[in-house]
Amino acid sequence: MARITAGVATSHVPAMGLAVDNDRTADDYWRPVFAGYEWTRAWIAQTMPDVIVLVYNDHASNFSLDLIPTFAIGCADEFAPADEGFGPRPVPAVPGHPDLAWHIAESAILDEFDVTIANKLEVDHGLTVPLSLIFGRTERWPVRVVPIAVNVIQYPPPTSNRCFMLGEAIARAVGTFPEDLNVQVWGTGGMSHQLHGARAGLINSEFDLAFLDRLVTDPASLRKMPHLELLREAGTEGIEMVMWLIMRGALGDNVLERHRLYHVPASNTAVGHIVLEPAH
Numbered sequence: 001m002a003r004i005t006a007g008v009a010t011s012h013v014p015a016m017g018l019a020v021d022n023d024r025t026a027d028d029y030w031r032p033v034f035a036g037y038e039w040t041r042a043w044i045a046q047t048m049p050d051v052i053v054l055v056y057n058d059h060a061s062n063f064s065l066d067l068i069p070t071f072a073i074g075c076a077d078e079f080a081p082a083d084e085g086f087g088p089r090p091v092p093a094v095p096g097h098p099d100l101a102w103h104i105a106e107s108a109i110l111d112e113f114d115v116t117i118a119n120k121l122e123v124d125h126g127l128t129v130p131l132s133l134i135f136g137r138t139e140r141w142p143v144r145v146v147p148i149a150v151n152v153i154q155y156p157p158p159t160s161n162r163c164f165m166l167g168e169a170i171a172r173a174v175g176t177f178p179e180d181l182n183v184q185v186w187g188t189g190g191m192s193h194q195l196h197g198a199r200a201g202l203i204n205s206e207f208d209l210a211f212l213d214r215l216v217t218d219p220a221s222l223r224k225m226p227h228l229e230l231l232r233e234a235g236t237e238g239i240e241m242v243m244w245l246i247m248r249g250a251l252g253d254n255v256l257e258r259h260r261l262y263h264v265p266a267s268n269t270a271v272g273h274i275v276l277e278p279a280h
């Protein structure tokens with residue numbers, strides 16, 4: 001049977017992708033941030049997953065305001081990097097796992113969790129930057145990916161609790177997939193940041209650090225966090241953190257925290273990264 005062996009969360013700051021693409025990760029500005037991923041890079045080399053269920057949001061790259069699925073699952077053989085206005089990132093296409101993706105879609109929908117099936121999907125920095133942070137520059141990604149795209153761009157995004165429930169549904173699906181696969185679930189986005197309006201530049205470290213703690217020890221309290229609290233405390237783009245709850249929901253009640261990074265700022269965002277393993 002397939003099994004979920006770990007959960008990873010990380011910010012997906014576009015400028016961090018640029019730093020990787022342009023070999024700037026050792027610059028004075030970037031070195032402290034990327035140093036926080038070295039533990040993870042060594043760890044994942046030892047425990048390389050076959051598949052990553054990668055929860056991210058599309059930033060009006062593949063989808064647009066014409067079509068806004070709340071949750072979409074990528075079932076294609078591979079996913080090309082999207083052109084976000086400056087040409088696609090110079091990273092390889094992301095190989096999919098259609099069998100597992102269709103299984104998750106079927107399991108989730110029969111579990112009364114209606115996800116949109118995407119048989120063609122271009123992936124933007126929300127998905128490719130996390131891969132670059134952990135696998136670096138490469139000619140070929142070492143894992144296959146099942147993308148789960150979440151709407152956090154246009155109100156109303158899904159609730160915290162609904163995201164947590166999707167993680168639980170993904171765990172049930174993976175647990176009934178007959179192939180012996182090592183599966184990780186990643187959640188991306190955040191942490192606190194606001195790109196527009198009077199509060200542009202907002203970073204709330206106190207909130208972020210408490211969120212990381214609660215993610216580990218008290219996830220039930222995060223299920224109840226309303227959008228308004230996320231907006232107020234973490235800024236308009238901080239709503240991306242609901243995607244971390246999908247990852248957390250897939251890991252079960254108790255987890256072991258293996259690694260954590262919190263760094264301010266990168267670009268105009270607080271960078272958070274955490275590695276969790278289910279504790280049975």
Ligand SMILES: [Fe+2]
Pocket residue numbers: 012057059126189190240
């Ligand atoms: Fe984002």
